[in-house]
Amino acid sequence: MGTSLSTTVPETAIQSAPAKPRPDRLDSIDMLRGVVMVIMALDHVRDFWSDRFFREDPTDLTKTTAAIFLTRWVTHYCAPTFIFLAGTGAFLSGTRGKSKPELSWFLFTRGLWLAFFEVVINRILWMFNFDFYHHGAGVFWAIGLSMIGLSVLLYLPTSLVTAFGVVMVAFHNMLDGFTAQMVHLPGWLWMILHSPGDEPLIGPFTFGTGYCLIPWMGVMAAGYGFGTMLLQDRATRRRELVELGVALILAFVIVRAINIYGDPRPWSLQPTLMFTVLSFLNCTKYPPSLLYLLMTLGPAIVMLGLFDRPLGDWAKPIITFGRVPLFFYLLHIPLIHGGAVVCDYIRFGWSPMATDGPWAVKPDQVSASYGISLPMVYLVWIGVVLILYRPCRWFAGVKRRRRDAWLSYF
Numbered sequence: 001m002g003t004s005l006s007t008t009v010p011e012t013a014i015q016s017a018p019a020k021p022r023p024d025r026l027d028s029i030d031m032l033r034g035v036v037m038v039i040m041a042l043d044h045v046r047d048f049w050s051d052r053f054f055r056e057d058p059t060d061l062t063k064t065t066a067a068i069f070l071t072r073w074v075t076h077y078c079a080p081t082f083i084f085l086a087g088t089g090a091f092l093s094g095t096r097g098k099s100k101p102e103l104s105w106f107l108f109t110r111g112l113w114l115a116f117f118e119v120v121i122n123r124i125l126w127m128f129n130f131d132f133y134h135h136g137a138g139v140f141w142a143i144g145l146s147m148i149g150l151s152v153l154l155y156l157p158t159s160l161v162t163a164f165g166v167v168m169v170a171f172h173n174m175l176d177g178f179t180a181q182m183v184h185l186p187g188w189l190w191m192i193l194h195s196p197g198d199e200p201l202i203g204p205f206t207f208g209t210g211y212c213l214i215p216w217m218g219v220m221a222a223g224y225g226f227g228t229m230l231l232q233d234r235a236t237r238r239r240e241l242v243e244l245g246v247a248l249i250l251a252f253v254i255v256r257a258i259n260i261y262g263d264p265r266p267w268s269l270q271p272t273l274m275f276t277v278l279s280f281l282n283c284t285k286y287p288p289s290l291l292y293l294l295m296t297l298g299p300a301i302v303m304l305g306l307f308d309r310p311l312g313d314w315a316k317p318i319i320t321f322g323r324v325p326l327f328f329y330l331l332h333i334p335l336i337h338g339g340a341v342v343c344d345y346i347r348f349g350w351s352p353m354a355t356d357g358p359w360a361v362k363p364d365q366v367s368a369s370y371g372i373s374l375p376m377v378y379l380v381w382i383g384v385v386l387i388l389y390r391p392c393r394w395f396a397g398v399k400r401r402r403r404d405a406w407l408s409y410f
Helices: 027-049 066-094 100-127 139-153 158-175 187-193 213-231 234-258 273-281 290-307 313-323 325-348 374-401 405-409
Strands: 134-137 197-200 206-209
Touching: 027 066, 027 290, 027 313, 027 325, 027 374, 066 100, 066 139, 066 213, 066 273, 066 290, 066 374, 100 134, 100 139, 100 325, 100 405, 134 139, 139 158, 139 213, 158 213, 158 290, 187 197, 187 206, 187 213, 213 234, 213 290, 234 290, 313 325, 313 374, 325 374
Parallel strands: 134 206
Antiparallel strands: 197 206
């Protein structure tokens, strides 16, 4: 991701930093994180409310529209940005008073908590049920296990952690097409590492995930090394952030245009120019390809540079969301899911999502009027964000006033 990512920081800066009060956070990081949280809510409103979700894939160019495709596509920025910034936040914590053993233990325990949250709590929020025999894992699973991995990696020099992350991101697509048998691993382990799917574990128990550790762990490690850039003075880092982001965007355009490596789904000419552009942008998320990550992290880093300045009052609500991301998440899924169920009962007298997720909706089980149109999805999304602001502002105030250890896990 560029030579500036491997800037060497004396390891003693992490090990021997004197204890001091928590410094001011970088508003630019919270602003970017807040932006992706708000965009994430749009994707989840679409999941639960859209009249198209259960009928077609929004990225299927043979069925979708440009508006529906782009509504899904813009949300691709969420997971890469959030996981990348989680690594950056870990690095910055190491320069603000945490020793390496303290930081390692925090990452390990927070990683365990997030993995548990994903498999148990998040399942209930999304499905309104719990299946003892089948377990699925999403983005918090990837974040949690990547944090556990980073809790070990951080004992290496920062430059080596960065190199580990960049190499994994750049070359993991060489593993495309390999099967568990070819790499001599159990199917469930290869699925967790690089091959999305659903695999049996023991007896009747199964496990599935689309968020594979290769390359998500590399994204977090690269984000850790990226933190070195944020130690520079504002003018220097703003310039270098924009330069790095633009370089990643250009790398995406060049590698994607060559159409040989970087994504298992090549682009192709379509009947219209618009759909040819959409094909060019239609990169693979599960697992995230090199091109998917260049396409998302490049603009995210540019935005981080642009946000690295005094921000006016207009930005405060977004920054607030970025300071309490897990709390935002905990509230927004049951709000969106519960709201969809209530809407169904008002309109139809029943809801297939009362005891299941949006995947329970089958086209032949509901009327043609089930769900709402894309413009209405955007209206519901705006309403969700407005409702969440006050509780998130309250919780951000709690975190600012108190130093309870449990608060750092939210």
